[in-house]
Amino acid sequence: MFIFQNSYRFPIWPYIKLTFCLWLVLPVFNGAAYIYENFVRKYVKVGSYVNPNYPEGQRRVLQMISLDARKSVEKYIEKYGPEAFDRVIKAAEKEAKKH
Template structure:
């Protein structure tokens, strides 16, 4: 009976007993060994581990009242520390390579305070900017043709007129691309504006 109850106590308090061994004793030993070697890989592993360990400790100190209500927290922390510490996983090196290093090497700065401003443009501003773009791409003559075709149709056929304007713009682009594919015309100067 005595040994059975001892095993039960040991099983219930496994996290309390294994935690310091996994989180402190072995990492301290491995860190001292890493200092004595010339390899940078183990230095990186253990420096990263100690940074992560300090973050976990700060997290626990900050949210202690909440974490007391979570019965799985000590076991989750123990498993996470095992993943960080054990050489077969090298979790700390993984965290460094995939999260910390890209942030410091690439200097990716994330501005969490930036909120893009929504500019509300009136309908006339949208139309004007679209017209300016069309003139830049196709020239003023094509725009005048487009306007003359749209004003010659009846206003009651607004939807079909709008489609014909879009179709006409597409046809103009295709015609321009076809003319450009023919090669250079010695009688046509692209830079000449009327």
């Protein structure tokens, strides 16, 4: 690593760093989003809040799924009601027992 710290030994190193920084920052390349989605997101737990008004079974299921899936499920519950979500869970459990 000593070679990369002294740019006089590796003269294009500042240009490589500049190119990488531009790739990260410029919206046309979307580099920072790529790094986050592919490397960082799986290690960061964001939005662990689950509505306490949901029944215990639904809260357990919502805590086990990803944030994106949780948002979709919460929209489904708002649209069709918690009973519809219970039916979906029971159908999934029945399907899982078959396999």
